[in-house]
Amino acid sequence: MTNEIRRLRSEAGDMTQADLADRIGVTRQTVIAIEQGRYSPSLEVAFKIARVFGRSVDAVFGYPSD
């Protein structure tokens, strides 16, 4: 899974990973892992992230086609 979180954070007034983590209820290390593609968040957390940036889940996360 790919994601645009780093770009979206920067566009949202340079939101820090820690700030995003606090808003969605995960640790900062988990946000780092998600951004680096080392962890696929649950559907619930994916929705929470999308909501923070006012986007749809599809706009934040990408799943490669076969």
Place this chain on the structure above:
Amino acid sequence: MSFQEKSTWVMLLLVTLVYGTYFVVVIGDVAAIPEVRDIAYRGMMLATVVALIGLAAGTHILLAIASPGEADKTDERDREINRFGEYIGGFVLAVGVVVGLGLTMLDIDHFWIANALLAGLVLSEVVAGFTKVVLYRRGL
């Protein structure tokens, strides 16, 4: 590292060191004392368990003091990694139990049965801890 990852490292190191020491001492005893029935392993085993609990509690308090904001925070990634690590460790534990059952059926001295069961438990914790550490670093 998240608090839970630090905790996983600490427990992996403690289990390896503390139980490693126990087994080195016990193996030394087996070499020195021909009759295993005479080896006073019970006191040593209990002392080892108590020592591990004490050290685990102490180190976790220190970890919490070092990062008060992060202390005890657990999220879904921590839970998933923990779940998978424990799942893998469970297989090792099952093997340990089967070995213990086998030794019991063969009427082997309870010194060997007790230590085989403990070894199974320790190995399962080491395997579980190692699995979790790899998952934290490489990804789930």
